[in-house]
Amino acid sequence: AAALSAALILGGLGMLSMQFENMQGIDFAGGSSARIHFNEAKSTTEVREALNASGGNYEVVLVKDEDGATGEASKQFMVERTLTPEERAAYMSGETEGQDLQASFQAELVSIFGDSLDANDPFPELSTVSPRVSGEIQQKASLAMLLSLLSIVIYMNFRFKEYRYGIAAVIAVFHDVLVTLGLLALFSYLGLVQVELNLEMVAAFLTIIGYSLNDTIVVFDRIRENLPRQKGSYPEVIDLSINQSLSRTILTSLTTFFVVAVLFIMNRPMHNVLEGFSFAMLIGVVVGTYFSMFVASPALLFLDRWARNKRLPEDGGGSPPAAAAKTA
Numbered sequence: 140a141a142a143l144s145a146a147l148i149l150g151g152l153g154m155l156s157m158q159f160e161n162m163q164g165i166d167f168a169g170g171s172s173a174r175i176h177f178n179e180a181k182s183t184t185e186v187r188e189a190l191n192a193s194g195g196n197y198e199v200v201l202v203k204d205e206d207g208a209t210g211e212a213s214k215q216f217m218v219e220r221t222l223t224p225e226e227r228a229a230y231m232s233g234e235t236e237g238q239d240l241q242a243s244f245q246a247e248l249v250s251i252f253g254d255s256l257d258a259n260d261p262f263p264e265l266s267t268v269s270p271r272v273s274g275e276i277q278q279k280a281s282l283a284m285l286l287s288l289l290s291i292v293i294y295m296n297f298r299f300k301e302y303r304y305g306i307a308a309v310i311a312v313f314h315d316v317l318v319t320l321g322l323l324a325l326f327s328y329l330g331l332v333q334v335e336l337n338l339e340m341v342a343a344f345l346t347i348i349g350y351s352l353n354d355t356i357v358v359f360d361r362i363r364e365n366l367p368r369q370k371g372s373y374p375e376v377i378d379l380s381i382n383q384s385l386s387r388t389i390l391t392s393l394t395t396f397f398v399v400a401v402l403f404i405m406n407r408p409m410h411n412v413l414e415g416f417s418f419a420m421l422i423g424v425v426v427g428t429y430f431s432m433f434v435a436s437p438a439l440l441f442l443d444r445w446a447r448n449k450r451l452p453e454d455g456g457g458s459p460p461a462a463a464a465k466t467a
Contacts, residue, residue: 316348
C-alpha cells in the first residue's frame with residue numbers, strides 16, 4: 140500500500156506540474172466568460188471550431204434554451220477565455236493593467252461570430268476576473284484547505300483525547316487530495332474529462348475531505364472502543380476494527396459513488412462545471428475508501444510506535460496502548 144500510494148502521489152505531482160497551467164480556470168488564472176445568444180441554433184462543434192480558428196484559449200459549454208435545444212444544438216452557449224501565462228505576466232507587470240478585459244473579450248466574440256449573434260441581446264451575461272483578483276482567490280483557496288486540515292487536528296484531539304489520531308487523519312486526507320489532483324491531471328491530459336481548477340473544484344476537494352474524514356473517524360472510533368476490551372497486539376486490534384467497519388464503509392461508499400456517477404454522466408455531454416466537480420468526487424470517494432484502511436490506520440500505528448519510543452516485535456506483536464498503560 141505504501142508503494143502504491145507513493146507511486147500515485149509522485150506520478151500525480153509530476154503530471155500536475157505538466158498540466159497545472161492548462162487546468163487553471165478563470166477563478167485561478169483570470170479571464171472572462173459570457174453567455175452568447177445566436178439568431179439560429181448552432182452545434183457545439185461549430186461554435187468550438189470558430190473559436191479555435193481565432194487562436195484564443197476558449198472553452199465552450201452548451202446551454203439549454205427555451206427554444207427546444209436538443210443534443211448538441213442550441214442558440215445559447217457559455218464561452219470562457221482564460222488568460223495565458225504571458226497575458227497574466229503582462230498584466231501583473233503593469234503593461235496591460237489598464238486594459239478593459241471584458242470589453243476586449245466582447246469585441247473578440249463580435250469579430251468571430253459577427254451577424255450570427257442575436258441583434259437584441261447578444262450577451263445576456265458577461266463577467267471578468269482580473270489576474271490580480273485570481274491571485275487572491277488562489278491564496279484564499281489554499282488558506283481554506285490549510286484551515287480545514289488544522290481544524291481536523293484540533294477536533295480529533297478533542298474527540299479522541301490524543302493528538303496522534305488527528306495527525307494520522309491529516310496524513311490520510313493530504314494523501315487523498317494529492318492522489319485526486321494527480322488523477323484529475325492525468326485524465327485531463329488524456330482528454331477524457333474536461334477539468335478546471337476553480338472555486339467549484341475547491342468545493343469538491345473540501346467535500347472530499349469531509350467525506351473521507353467521516354469514514355476515518357468511524358474506523359478510529361472502533362479502534363478506541365476495542366482497545367480496552369479486545370485481547371491481542373495493537374496491530375491486531377486495528378485489523379479487527381477495520382474488518383468490523385468494512386461493510387459499513389463499502390456500502391456508504393457505493394451509495395455515494397452511484398449518486399455522483401449519475402451526476403457525472405448527465406453533465407458530461409454539456410462539459411459544464413459539474414463535469415469536473417462530479418469526476419473529482421468519483422475519484423475522491425474511491426481513494427478515500429482506500430486510504431481510511433490502508434493509509435490512516437497504518438499511520439496511526441506508526442505514530443503510536445514513535446510515541447512509545449520503541450519498536451514493535453517483528454511478528455507484529457506488542458501491547459496495545461491501553462494494555463501497556465494498565466501494565467505500567
